[in-house]
Amino acid sequence: MSVGKQTGKASIFFTDPVYIQSAASVVGSKEGSGPLKEYFDMICEDSMFGEKTWESAESTMQKEAATLAIGKAGLTPHDIRMVFAGDLLAQTIASSFGIAEMGIPFYGLYGACSTMGESLSLGAIAVSAGYGAHILCATSSHFATAEKEFRFPLGYGSQRPLSATWTVTGSGACVIGAKPPRSCSLPGSSPLAHTNGYAAITGITTGKVIDFGFHDSLNMGGCMAPAACDTIHRNLEDFSRSPEDYDAIITGDLGMIGQHILLDLLAEKGTDISSVHQDCGLLIYDNQAQDTHSGGSGCGCAASVLTAWLLPRIASGELKRVLFVPTGALLSKVSFNEGVPVSGIAHGIILEHIPRPCKGGKN
């Protein structure tokens, strides 16, 4: 059993690493024709995912990502001790009606687009406490369900301001546990069992809700940047680190405008992360060619970039230590229409390369 310790008021350092035993991503066709197209496990050309409603489509996509992740870990749903999952929809119905059907003990989460950070945080706490050899963490978003939930019916063909982001149709799922992924010489080995080592969670910084008084639901990056700033700043303080101690600090879905605001806000605190900062929303699309304005967003943005692109780079050792910071904007169409500001939250996950003790198998 792993014993962690609290480093500060909002962070936990896990003495024993919590291993990412497998990861899987499923995305739609727009994401599948973007810069990361070669890394996704599954690209579905049918945005309905074979279902009759957008919501069922998202459920099916999330369930597919979970099924792939469980399979890549060489496991069955019966081996999974508990699930932490959520999505953007009202009453998190994409998770309740998809992944939940697998019959695994289930904790539903709502962290808006920061949900992958929340699920990995709570999963890692449970693993470090010894409560599960295999825990599943998952989330999803779908362009059509999100537009329907938060903005206008797609048929209206509403114009989007340049500050708007494009909700990613995508899902990411990870199986995490106290032991490294199965070595590749075994059947059902995980691609995250790299010749060089593994990817693991070594610490977390829990997000606080930060309200800067933004009211623009079409500038989500602006709404979330203050929360990302707070979490990154507290992470660096709690762990007594400087930005250079990370090979990369990767936010979830700030997009172009949110990235500018984040760098400015951190600069005001005397912190410069510009040399190591990346944003999943800027990685997943070619904004110019794909007409995605400020970038990608949605729970599925951070989750699919993490599972498809980031984790394999950490397992291989190309990146040694990364601060992954999914960002969420807290609003509903009711709160927005009632004039309540859009506050933000961001959960920080420290991901590290753990070298393989003795180099045996091959990837």
Place this chain on the structure above:
Amino acid sequence: MSVGKQTGKASIFFTDPVYIQSAASVVGSKEGSGPLKEYFDMICEDSMFGEKTWESAESTMQKEAATLAIGKAGLTPHDIRMVFAGDLLAQTIASSFGIAEMGIPFYGLYGACSTMGESLSLGAIAVSAGYGAHILCATSSHFATAEKEFRFPLGYGSQRPLSATWTVTGSGACVIGAKPPRSCSLPGSSPLAHTNGYAAITGITTGKVIDFGFHDSLNMGGCMAPAACDTIHRNLEDFSRSPEDYDAIITGDLGMIGQHILLDLLAEKGTDISSVHQDCGLLIYDNQAQDTHSGGSGCGCAASVLTAWLLPRIASGELKRVLFVPTGALLSKVSFNEGVPVSGIAHGIILEHIPRPCKGGKN
């Protein structure tokens, strides 16, 4: 630090008890004129709680319950390591805009009316792992926000079938931690520091999503009873207990009809809990006199009955061991209108009386 162990696939036994350090309840006037009126900490005659919208009213109510709980534990928000909170509304806005303003690291949850069980479960896991001297677990519901969210505008004056439950306007909050509440001889002592002892969480059974194919959103008890049955049955199996090992098995908000179905379903499995079963939804209102049909429901139903009525009885030793099973119905107005069944989930919390080692102070 407490070390727990897994008793079965869905349950955890905490070797060291997770103490309820304080608890608080805030309810509306209807609940405040029901059978439990003398036990609530605060009864607010103004159903708007001084706010301009129903949603803000619920936020304020939840924040008030949290503030009371923190105060009764002799603490300030700064002392709280993390919050687990959620509610029934789309994107859990009652929590995001109330309790979240307190500046405490925040995990948003969605478990429908089972949320108090989910927050206590995750809080207890975090405490048992050593990640927080004080963790806040809270939830709320409001009759007017719930009707607006799930059914019809109140102004329609829609008729309610006899199977319908009445959403409780109420909130409950607990501070939990590894140490017992402050003794009553100290300033800021908790009423849960009883002369005889304390109330503590000694185990949990995580709920699974159970879909029995019900489609009636005005018979929530029927939708949730199969999930309650599953959780209670697995709890008894995982801990090798019979119903008589509990002084009470208390479900969240099944109401009259849900209770009948639960007892029938458990009887089919050869388990008779009729002598120890109670339901918060049947305790909080006088159904005949208050015209609440099948009983009370909502996150706030289980949470306010727990904090106001149940926990003091466990702290005093009147009840030695209780299985508390908040029940949730998983639906949204979108999923309901798209014809998706209403599935259920129920999280089991084992609450036990822990005798005071040496009888010193007085309550």
